[in-house]
Structures are given as structure tokens and as C-alpha cells.
Amino acid sequence: MGNKVASTEDKATILFSFVKPRAFWNFVAGYGFVLPALVLIVAFIFVPAIYGFLISFTRWDMMSPTRTFVGLSNYYSLLKSTDFYHSLFVTLYYLVGTIPFTMALGLGLAVALNRKFPGVTFFRLVYYSPVVTSTVAMGVVWLWMYDPINGIINYLLLQLGLPPQKWVSSPSTAMPSLIIMDIWKHVGYDMIIFLAGLQSIPHHLYEAMDVDGGGRWAKFRLVTWPLLAPTTFFILVISIINRFKIFATVHTMTKGGPANATEVIVYFLYKQAFQYFKIGYAFAIAYILFVIIFALTLAQWKIGKQKIHYQ
Amino acid sequence: MRLQRRTERAYAEKGGDKMNSFLRLVLKTPYRIAFWAMGMMIAPFFFQPTVYGQVTIDFWHAMEGPKGPALTEMVKDFMKEHPNIKVNVSLQGGYTDIVRKVQAGIAANALPDLLMLGQRHGIPQISDSGRLLVLDEYVTAEDRKDIGPGLFGRYSYKGKVMAIPFAVSTPIFHINANRFKEVGLNPDKPPTTWDELVAYAKKLTRDVDGDGRIDQWGFNIHSDIPWHVYGFIYQNGGTLYGPDGQSKLDSPEVIQAIQFWSDLVHKHKVMPPMAHEGGSKLFTAGNLGIFQRSSAFIEGAAKAIGKRFDYRVAYLPKGKIYAVPDGGGGLGVFKSTPEKERAAITLLKWLTSTKGIARFSKDTGYITFRKSSIAIPEMKAYFAENTRDHVAAEQMEYVRSNPVNHADGAIWDGLGNLIEKIESNPKADIPALLKEFNAKVNKEIVEYRGK
Numbered sequence: 001m002g003n004k005v006a007s008t009e010d011k012a013t014i015l016f017s018f019v020k021p022r023a024f025w026n027f028v029a030g031y032g033f034v035l036p037a038l039v040l041i042v043a044f045i046f047v048p049a050i051y052g053f054l055i056s057f058t059r060w061d062m063m064s065p066t067r068t069f070v071g072l073s074n075y076y077s078l079l080k081s082t083d084f085y086h087s088l089f090v091t092l093y094y095l096v097g098t099i100p101f102t103m104a105l106g107l108g109l110a111v112a113l114n115r116k117f118p119g120v121t122f123f124r125l126v127y128y129s130p131v132v133t134s135t136v137a138m139g140v141v142w143l144w145m146y147d148p149i150n151g152i153i154n155y156l157l158l159q160l161g162l163p164p165q166k167w168v169s170s171p172s173t174a175m176p177s178l179i180i181m182d183i184w185k186h187v188g189y190d191m192i193i194f195l196a197g198l199q200s201i202p203h204h205l206y207e208a209m210d211v212d213g214g215g216r217w218a219k220f221r222l223v224t225w226p227l228l229a230p231t232t233f234f235i236l237v238i239s240i241i242n243r244f245k246i247f248a249t250v251h252t253m254t255k256g257g258p259a260n261a262t263e264v265i266v267y268f269l270y271k272q273a274f275q276y277f278k279i280g281y282a283f284a285i286a287y288i289l290f291v292i293i294f295a296l297t298l299a300q301w302k303i304g305k306q307k308i309h310y311q
Numbered sequence: 312m313r314l315q316r317r318t319e320r321a322y323a324e325k326g327g328d329k330m331n332s333f334l335r336l337v338l339k340t341p342y343r344i345a346f347w348a349m350g351m352m353i354a355p356f357f358f359q360p361t362v363y364g365q366v367t368i369d370f371w372h373a374m375e376g377p378k379g380p381a382l383t384e385m386v387k388d389f390m391k392e393h394p395n396i397k398v399n400v401s402l403q404g405g406y407t408d409i410v411r412k413v414q415a416g417i418a419a420n421a422l423p424d425l426l427m428l429g430q431r432h433g434i435p436q437i438s439d440s441g442r443l444l445v446l447d448e449y450v451t452a453e454d455r456k457d458i459g460p461g462l463f464g465r466y467s468y469k470g471k472v473m474a475i476p477f478a479v480s481t482p483i484f485h486i487n488a489n490r491f492k493e494v495g496l497n498p499d500k501p502p503t504t505w506d507e508l509v510a511y512a513k514k515l516t517r518d519v520d521g522d523g524r525i526d527q528w529g530f531n532i533h534s535d536i537p538w539h540v541y542g543f544i545y546q547n548g549g550t551l552y553g554p555d556g557q558s559k560l561d562s563p564e565v566i567q568a569i570q571f572w573s574d575l576v577h578k579h580k581v582m583p584p585m586a587h588e589g590g591s592k593l594f595t596a597g598n599l600g601i602f603q604r605s606s607a608f609i610e611g612a613a614k615a616i617g618k619r620f621d622y623r624v625a626y627l628p629k630g631k632i633y634a635v636p637d638g639g640g641g642l643g644v645f646k647s648t649p650e651k652e653r654a655a656i657t658l659l660k661w662l663t664s665t666k667g668i669a670r671f672s673k674d675t676g677y678i679t680f681r682k683s684s685i686a687i688p689e690m691k692a693y694f695a696e697n698t699r700d701h702v703a704a705e706q707m708e709y710v711r712s713n714p715v716n717h718a719d720g721a722i723w724d725g726l727g728n729l730i731e732k733i734e735s736n737p738k739a740d741i742p743a744l745l746k747e748f749n750a751k752v753n754k755e756i757v758e759y760r761g762k
Contacts, residue, residue, distance in 0.1 A: 062414040063433075063440035149589045150596075169585040171735050258585060258731035274411055275720045276755070277436045 056283035063277070074284035084285070086260060087268035090175065094246060094264060097179035098186070099239045103232070105183065106190025111220070113191070114198045124195070128188035135185070139252030142181045143168065168254050171261035178249055178262055190235050197231030198224065229308045237300055244293050265289055366654040367397040369423035373406050373640060374478065374675070381674035389661050396654045398425075406432040406640060413437055422645045424655040428474050429640045430465050435717035437643070438468045444644040446472040449656055457665075457681050465712035466641045473715075474641035475663045477671070479680045481635040481710055482533075482542055483703055484628075485594060485602040485612060488621035490515055490527065501625035502601070505546070505571060508628050512581035515600030526598060529581040531590040533604035537726040538636055541713070542603075542627060543568040545634035551713040551722060557756060558718060560749040566742050568630070572730060577737040584734045603627065605638060606703035610676040613699070624699045626706050633709040639677065672700070679704040718756050725752065 056074055060067040078084050113124055130138065145153050146167035154164035167177045205223045214222065247266040250256060256263035256271065263271075265285065273282035374382050379402050386400050403409045406429025413433070416422040417440055428434055437443055450472055455463060458476060466474040488498035494514045502508040512529030519526050532539045544551065549564025559565065575582040586593075594602040595615040609624060616622045627635050642662065644655045661667055669684040671677060673693055678700075679685050685694070685704050694701035713719075725748050733739045 061436045061439075063417050063436050063442075065441060143588075147589050147592075148586055149583070150592050166585055169588065171731065257728065259728050259735060271724065274407065274414075275724060277414075277433065277717070277720070 052283045053287060055280055056287055058280045060279050061277035062279045074281045078284050087263050087265045091244060091264045093175055095243045098182045098243055102183050102186050102190050103235060105187045107194050109191040110194035110198055114195055127191055130185045131188040135248040136252050139249055143253055146177055169258060171259040174254055174258055174261045193231060193235055197228045201227045233304050233308050237297055240296060241293055365395050365397060366650045368425060368651055368654045369399045370425040371401055371403045371409060371423040372427040373403060373409050375405060378675040389658055398658060417442060424645055424647055424651050425658055426643050426645060427640045428643050430637060431719045431723060434473060434715050435468055438473045442645050443473050444646050444652060457683050461710040461712055462637055462680060464714055465637055468715045474643035475659060476641045476680060477663055478639040479678045480605045480607045480639045481637060481706060482539055482603050482627060483606045484625040485604060486623045486625055487597060487600055488623050490600045498623060502628050504628050505630050509579050513579060516581045528583055529600045530575060531582055531593060531599055531602055532587055533590050534587040536587060536730050537723045538638060539603055540726045540730060541636035543572060545636060545711045546630035546632060548631040552716055558749055558752040561746045566745055569741050573733045576734050606678055607676055609699050624702050634711045635706055635709050637710050637712045678707060680707050717759050718752050721752055721755050
């Protein structure tokens with residue numbers, strides 16, 4: 001065929017090529033290789049997702065043999081529930097508190113560590129290490145540090161002559177405490193992605209800036225930032241999706257408390273499903289969460305297409 | 312085998328006929344080993360060694376930490392006595408994990424025969440699934456008298472016994488006698504009423520180094536807050552549910568109980584606000600006079616304290632009456648075949664017998680809740696050395712529980728939140744909060760009935 005555009009006849013040949021013995025084995029091998037992954041994805045993601053969607057129209061505790069069909073009543077009572085909006089608000093608080101700071105710090109660190117100096121690998125490693133440590137283990141360690149009576153953070157504050165805080169034990173400071181830990185945990189990830197983005201920027205552009213007499217700030221503003229846009233966009237999308245799904249930190253550190261101050265949406269869902277045994281209701285939450293994340297991501301892509309120019 | 316032949320052919324094509332027999336052997340061996348290994352792995356599924364008349368049952372429990380091995384040892388001894396019953400014991404995580412696994416097990420039809428059930432973890436839902444065996448016919452009148460109605464009520468649903476109490480604990484006062492003596496209190500006379508508790512705790516709350524911050528607290532409660540709220544409510548003569556099964560969380564008794572809790576923090580200032588998580592450390596470090604926590608804490612506390620101070624335990628005080636809420640878990644049986652059910656019941660009866668409870672409480676620190684167990688000579692000797700465990704066992708006289716209700720989870724969760732709201736806000740309107748909470752719980756109860 002060469003570079004010719006495939007004609008209808010060619011397409012048909014390709015489509016039915018598996019009829020030929022040799023092509024048939026290729027066909028089998030190809031699908032054979034994809035099959036294990038496909039089976040797993042279908043069995044553990046697609047089937048449960050569709051099944052869950054059906055359950056969201058029922059009232060069920062996952063144990064009783066009878067499932068009552070209740071139509072849209074789960075969705076209806078969810079949209080009327082103040083607890084739901086509260087958890088949505090808490091999740092947004094978390095998003096707004098973490099994402100801008102993590103990204104700004106990550107970018108700053110990436111720029112700082114995108115140079116050659118002795119020990120640079122060590123620093124990259126240090127900042128990245130929280131990303132690969134277990135969230136649950138780190139949650140426990142941070143709980144010790146945040147302890148209002150015996151914690152090291154309050155001890156340090158006292159040494160500096162500052163008033164000690166209640167941290168995760170008070171409704172007003174619990175969320176900021178989780179946010180601080182989240183930033184510490186995820187800044188390394190953003191840094192590594194930004195580093196990769198930085199290193200893909202062609203060096204000659206900076207040389208051109210040198211010739212034109214651009215300073216450091218001009219270089220960052222006119223070369224680095226615009227060329228990093230795809231990276232920034234990727235991190236933003238991934239961060240929003242991941243932060244919406246935050247659960248492990250809350251489960252280990254605060255259990256949604258004190259006084260519901262950290263009851264993020266997934267924890268709200270977990271409680272409905274496994275403490276109140278309202279599985280249908282929980283699935284309704286899951287689907288609303290899905291719609292929210294989907295809509296947000298779609299909107300981001302639409303905006304991203306206009307604002308971002310891939311090289 | 313086809314793959315093997317093909318690969319051999321591939322090697323043969325490369326090396327031709329020159330491939331010597333040694334190389335052929337080396338190349339073939341891995342296949343042979345793999346073939347036989349797979350065969351040996353699969354074989355046991357086809358040829359299970361069966362002893363004639365032997366029954367195998369599964370037992371899921373929730374005894375995390377050193378308590379698990381103690382239970383496993385007991386089951387091993389049971390199997391020695393009953394050679395025709397084989398028990399597979401497995402730890403399934405905590406009580407919440409076990410309920411989640413039962414949820415999955417019901418869907419997958421893979422349930423154990425004997426199950427440990429947390430006293431507030433899904434008993435109504437699991438019972439309503441119709442898979443649990445009703446145990447009424449296996450409970451004798453002596454059992455009921457020996458164990459007491461306070462505990463049995465907690466494991467009964469719709470008037471039927473769904474589980475037998477087994478790993479039982481209650482809250483108890485953990486006392487630092489050294490602190491008592493320092494402020495001129497007699498540790499032999501711990502507080503017996505709410506008023507005395509306040510008076511004692513006020514004396515015990517001190518700023519020793521004079522920096523304006525309190526460093527020795529009079530009183531604190533462990534972080535399983537709702538459980539202790541139950542205690543306060545019972546002591547004040549209140550209940551969680553009325554006889555009609557609706558919640559009674561806006562009754563004057565409940566309001567007073569919550570108000571008392573709030574006063575301990577805000578009015579009398581003897582309990583640090585929102586510091587329940589750190590209570591245990593505060594106590595073992597010697598900076599807490601009275602600590603209300605589960606009797607299951609006795610062993611760990613004694614170990615952590617060592618000989619640093621005189622550690623004692625005492626009854627919870629009375630408000631209007633003496634009362635302690637029950638905690639822990641019981642044992643239930645899932646329906647299966649008659650042989651398996653019989654085997655599971657045999658194990659259940661063995662474990663919850665007078666001897667079984669005596670041994671289990673001695674090995675794990677759970678309460679000896681059977682009166683007959685306390686009376687056996689072996690236990691008397693044990694209590695002579697472990698006086699703290701004896702106090703916990705005697706306090707069982709005052710154990711109370713609320714009837715099982717599927718709104719238990721919502722109440723537990725909501726009470727925790729309520730206390731957090733009240734402790735973090737001195738101006739919280741307690742009656743209004745309780746009224747709102749009660750309405751919410753009642754709505755759930757009505758909704759569940761409607762199904």
C-alpha cells in the first residue's frame with residue numbers, strides 16, 4: 001500500500017485478514033495479549049460500575065435478600081441533604097487549600113533543582129520520598145506530631161514563644177492540618193513532573209533570550225511558563241481528580257471529625273455504605289461524584305484546548 | 312506440552328542435530344519441574360485427606376494483637392478434645408472489617424460457620440439477611456441467669472438471641488493513686504457520684520510549674536466517645552431508645568448527661584477539651600488523675616506504667632444509678648448444613664462455657680462476665696494477684712445495654728460529632744442540638760421500617 005490512502009477494498013482486506021491462516025494466528029495472538037488486562041478491567045471496573053449504577057436506584061444494605069426499587073429517591077434525598085453539601089464544601093475547601101500551594105511549591109522546587117550542583121539528586125530524592133511512603137503510616141506519624149499535648153509541633157511552637165494549637169483536635173484547625181500534610185506529601189510528585197517538563201524545553205530558546213538581553217524573570221515568564229503549560233495543565237487535571245477522591249488520610253487521621261469538619265465526600269460515602277449500611281444511597285453519591293469530576297475535567301479540556309499550545 | 316515441543320523445536324532449529332543430550336536435558340528440566348510443581352499444587356484439591364465423619368468449619372474472629380493467638384490456642388485445645396471437628400481460625404481485622412467481609416460474603420455465598428460480631432456492628436442488618444442461626448434453643452435458663460439480661464439484650468434482635476456474649480469489656484476508672492495522695496485524697500475511696508467526681512477532679516487539676524498552663528489534669532475520657540456518652544446517659548437514668556423503638560435523645564435525662572459532660576470541660580475545667588486521643592499517654596505518663604477507658608486497657612497500662620506509680624482501677628460513679636455500658640463482641644453461627652451447624656454450636660458452647668470464659672478472660676484481659684467463672688478456684692487464685700481484673704468483673708453487676716437497633720451506627724457516629732461540637736464551642740445550645748439529632752435518627756428508623 002505504501003503511503004497511499006487505504007481504499008475501501010484495502011480496508012475490507014485488513015478487516016477480514018484474519019481469515020487467512022497466518023493473519024488468523026496474528027489476530028489470536030494480538031487479542032490473546034490484550035485479553036488478560038481486558039478481562040480484569042471489565043470484571044473489576046466496568047461490571048461493578050454498571051451494577052453500582054443499577055443499585056443506586058434501590059434501597060439495600062448489601063445483606064438483606066430483598067432489594068427495594070426506589071427510583072430516583074436516593075438521588076432526590078441526597079440533593080436535599082445538608083450533609084451532602086457540607087461534604088462537598090469540605091472537599092472544595094481541601095482542593096482550594098492544597099492544589100495551588102502544591103503546584104506553586106512544586107514548580108519552585110523544580111526550578112531550583114533543575115540545575116547542576118553537588119547533591120542535587122539527594123535533594124530531589126528527599127522531596128520525592130513522601131510521595132512513595134504509605135499514606136496510612138504517614139498519617140499516624142503526623143498524628144503524633146500534631147498531638148495537642150505531647151506533639152512535637154506544639155513543643156516547637158512553645159519554644160518559639162508562639163501559642164500551641166489544637167491541630168486535628170479542633171474543628172477550625174483540622175482541615176488546615178490535613179492540608180499541610182497533603183502539601184508535604186504531594187509536592188514531590190508535582191516537582192518531578194515539572195522537572196521533566198523543564199528538561200524538555202529546548203536550550204536554544206534560553207540562549208536566544210540571552211542574546212536579546214532577557215533577565216531571569218523574563219526568561220521564566222516568556223519561555224519557561226508558556227512552554228510548561230501542557231505540564232501544568234496535566235498536573236492540574238490529575239490533582240483535581242485525585243484530591244476529589246481523598247480518603248485514606250481522612251480515614252487514618254480524623255475519621256471525618258472533629259464535628260464533621262473534615263468529612264470529605266468519599267468519607268461521607270464510606271460512612272453511608274459501611275456504617276449506616278445504605279448501599280444504594282452510597283452509590284448515588286458515587287455517581288454524583290463521577291458526574292462532578294467528569295464535568296470538571298471536560299471543562300478543563302475545553303479551556304485547555306484554547307489556552308495551551310503543544311509544541 | 313505443546314509449548315514445550317515447540318520450544319524444543321526452536322532450539323533444535325538453532326542448534327540443529329548437533330544439540331547434545333546434556334543440553335537437551337538442561338533445557339527440558341525446567342519444564343518438567345514446572346509441570347510436576349503445578350500438578351502437586353493442584354493435587355490436594357482433588358485428593359483431600361478425609362477422616363470419616365470429620366467436619367471442617369471456618370471461624371472468623373476480630374481479636375487483633377496478642378489476643379488472637381490466645382484464642383487460636385484455645386481452639387487448638389478444643390480440636391484435641393473433639394478430633395472429629397476441624398476448625399479453620401482466621402483473623403479478619405477489627406469488628407468493622409468483619410462486617411464488611413460479611414457483606415461481601417453474603418453476596419458471594421462464602422460465609423464462615425462461626426463468627427465474632429461486634430456488639431454495635433451490624434447485628435440487625437446481618438440478622439435481617441436471614442443467614443444467622445437463631446440461638447434461643449441453645450441457651451439454657453442457667454446461661455441466662457449466669458450471664459445476666461444486661462448483656463443478652465445487646466445480642467438479641469426482634470426478641471431472639473442472635474449471638475452469645477464472649478469478648479466483653481466495659482469502661483472503668485483508671486486511677487493514679489500517687490496523684491490522689493499528693494492532693495490529699497484517699498485512693499481507697501475513689502469518687503462514687505458525679506458530684507464527687509467533680510470535686511476530686513478539681514483538686515487533681517493543677518498547674519504544677521506555675522507557667523499558667525495546666526500540666527496535671529483531673530479527669531479525661533478515652534477517644535471512643537459515644538460509648539462513654541452511653542454510660543453517662545444510663546447513669547442519669549436515661550435510655551437511647553424508647554419501648555417503641557424510636558430514639559429518645561432529646562429526653563431531659565440525655566440533655567442533663569450531655570450537659571454534665573460539657574460542664575466537666577467548660578464549667579469545672581477539669582477535663583482538657585478535645586484531647587481524648589492523647590488521654591492514654593497523659594495517664595501513663597502520670598499527668599492524669601482519673602482516666603475513663605475500657606477495661607481492656609488494664610493490661611497495656613500496667614505494662615506501660617510499671618512501678619512508676621500506684622495504678623488502680625475503680626467503678627464508674629453513679630449519677631442517679633450505677634451503670635456501665637457493655638462493649639466488645641459475641642459469637643454467632645451462620646446457617647449451613649446440619650453437621651456444620653452442630654460443630655459450630657459445639658465450639659460456641661465450649662468457648663462460652665464457664666471454663667471457656669475463665670480461660671479466655673485470663674489469657675486476654677477481657678472481663679470474666681460469667682458469675683460461675685468468677686467462682687471457680689483457678690480464677691479466685693488469679694484474681695488474688697490481679698485485683699484490677701477482679702474489680703472489672705465485679706462491676707459487671709451494673710452492666711446495661713440498649714436493645715439492638717439498626718440506627719445504632721447513626722447514633723454512635725452522631726453522638727461523637729455532637730460531643731466534638733460541644734467541647735469545641737462553650738456556647739453550644741445542647742437541647743437544640745439534641746433535638747435536631749433526635750429528629751434525624753428517628754427519620755432513619757422510620758425509613759428503615761418502611762422497607
